[in-house]
Amino acid sequence: MSDTTRHDRTAQQLRLLSDALDSGRLGPIRRLVNTLSPAEIGNLLESLPASKRSVVWGLVDAEDDGEVLVHVGDDVRESLIAEMDPDELVAAIGELDLDDIADLADDLPGQVIEEVLKSMDRENRERLEQVLAFPEGSAGRLMNPDVVTVRADTTVDVVLRYLRLRGDLPEHMDHLFVVSRRHQYLGRVSLGMLVTHDPATPINELMDDEQSPIPATMSEREVANQFSDHDWVSAPVVDENNILLGRITIDDVVDIIREHAEHHALSAAGVDEDEDLFGSVGRAMRRRLVWLFVNLCTAFVASSVVGRFEGTIDKLVALAVLMPIVAGLGGNAGTQVMALMIRGLALGQVGASNLYTLLWKELRVALFNGLLMGAVLGLIVLAWFQNIGLSIVIFAALTCNLLLAASAGVLIPMTVRRFGFEPALASGIFLTAITDSMGFFTFLGLATLLLLN
């Protein structure tokens, strides 16, 4: 493996920057910062506390400002925009591709967007307005309306002459799109085809019409699935009449995949993906409180189950010592099953037709693991408390709770999804609410039945 990873490099840059900032020498910082790509500058800004971030942001080349704004999270973007005056902002945004402007539009002051629109020529303004008319998270909002189109009844030679006249192609343009007179999408021709075929070849012989275009209303998550299922680099976007509107390129899709993965990991832990590592304490507090309060409610449910068995615990305090083990192991076993289910649902691999096969498999895994872990736990408890009844109770309770956890792990994400929510987010709360409450209930309930009568 390589010796210098991104982590090492950024850590090194951070150290250099910190030293330079502390000593007030801004020249070296400016040189360091402007050797980086906009994405790397964005990453660096996200790593800096507010005061240092502001100094470094002031040193970034004005021509990179727009691209850097594209590459940072919402909270950090807000803090950077707050430090720019409207003219700077209009200039920075004006440098960007149309799809990037559309991406930032919701975070910009209305007056800035108006200025940017005013500074554009009519064609680009209309294109941008068309993109902005689609809702966030749709293919229409994600697309770049900047496409190069050709007619099917022309030849390679004519197209090459047209392209030489036209000059530079937009970034990541690996295909030209073939359209009808009414701008309807017919197919695409790769640049690779153009350069490997005889100049006299008609375009319609080279045209690939197998890839169906993406409807502008498709969700960005589905766009990402289509790209990775078909190994696309770019894809045409059409409206409901098959009129070509723009194209989506793989670099935007990579960003979506990364964002969704981050969103998944953070939302499962109850954090907002846009949270700025060095943001204000008040904002971080408010954002996390919601989730903590939900957890307080579910914790009270579990706690009230324990409350019903106060009398039992009063007679045998060892129960209070052991009850967290039964609840905790149930939660962990259920989390394993649920993680597999959530992935299966995201990939579309689990549905009504195979749900019961899956549930049956998981119940068998839970039964065997429950019997085995229960036996080990039972033996340890026997050695610790010298109480055979308690040992049998914890053995039975653990097995029951693992069976329950497996059912909950399979059924909760399925149910959450059926109600139209994202399985990862809410499932964790429900799962621990069930494994905790039922873990306490089976353990203390069995103890009441078997040990106190």
Add this chain to the structure above:
Amino acid sequence: MSDTTRHDRTAQQLRLLSDALDSGRLGPIRRLVNTLSPAEIGNLLESLPASKRSVVWGLVDAEDDGEVLVHVGDDVRESLIAEMDPDELVAAIGELDLDDIADLADDLPGQVIEEVLKSMDRENRERLEQVLAFPEGSAGRLMNPDVVTVRADTTVDVVLRYLRLRGDLPEHMDHLFVVSRRHQYLGRVSLGMLVTHDPATPINELMDDEQSPIPATMSEREVANQFSDHDWVSAPVVDENNILLGRITIDDVVDIIREHAEHHALSAAGVDEDEDLFGSVGRAMRRRLVWLFVNLCTAFVASSVVGRFEGTIDKLVALAVLMPIVAGLGGNAGTQVMALMIRGLALGQVGASNLYTLLWKELRVALFNGLLMGAVLGLIVLAWFQNIGLSIVIFAALTCNLLLAASAGVLIPMTVRRFGFEPALASGIFLTAITDSMGFFTFLGLATLLLLN
């Protein structure tokens, strides 16, 4: 948003397949399956229980077999390979690109790899052997050695004539690489440049030599970071003498990003990413047991803390009822902090230079949230148990535990990383071990000090 998502489509296909399989009509299944891309067939096979999977696998077009094997997880791949005879397998593998063969190599019987190598011409055999010599997870193992190279001292016209003679280009080839006489990498020329410039233009005027090539020893995780930082579609791979070895394309990078995200989500839950949804019960059991046993050990640590306070609980059973709340909320608050830290570490945004700024911020968030949640919890406890002392104890214990949880959330991933492990995997165990044990300790300890004397 679109009406038919991938989930809906696959679910529909699954239903159709299930019905067809139950009725034994194989013709419709064959037609349905062979309209799908290899990635989609792979996804479908992963959704089927063993017996049905075997029937459907037999119906897949032989020419798609290799591509499907590339697109499934390790466990499912093993089950599919087990059903093919060596000749079929050699034929299927022989159809693949060199980088895909390299990708499968570790899962194939040695005799099959030998047969495949024997069936190749000398050039391809040597290239494949070169790729296989690099360790799994490195850029060298990921690259496709199939590149098109040109010389810097030639012109656009000469290159176009060469390409027309050569014929079709490899997939995702958006750049030609410019090399020296000794095959050292000098720069690259995009197809877009070739088609938009005058035929007489010298190649060295169009050559982009700014993108530094990827060393074959770079880790695939770092390759993915480079691609997404620079919005690349393909990148050259070189050895330590700058000799061009091959190229890496964005489709493989997308797979890496997806795999790493899945690995992250599943390993944090204690599941192997290669686990087959419908694999054998015995294998699933064994894989999950390891993690459950680790959790059993940490649960015993927490439980032994409770054990030290048996006397206190014996005098006030309400403590047993309330203690899971203090421990649980600490665990959740710590998980929030840890999720942010793990993302920050993965992106290289957290290092020694900003660790204390971050810890200080998280301690303030924890203090304010602790005081607020503690006050709410204290009031509820006062209403429930009518015991002002108990109410003050739970208020203080929760605040302490949230402060501890924030410190653990920041410091554990940092420490795990320093010891060279992946922060996501082990951090969760340590965190709950600490928040549970310390939650019980502060709550029961304070109760012993303040309520029993």
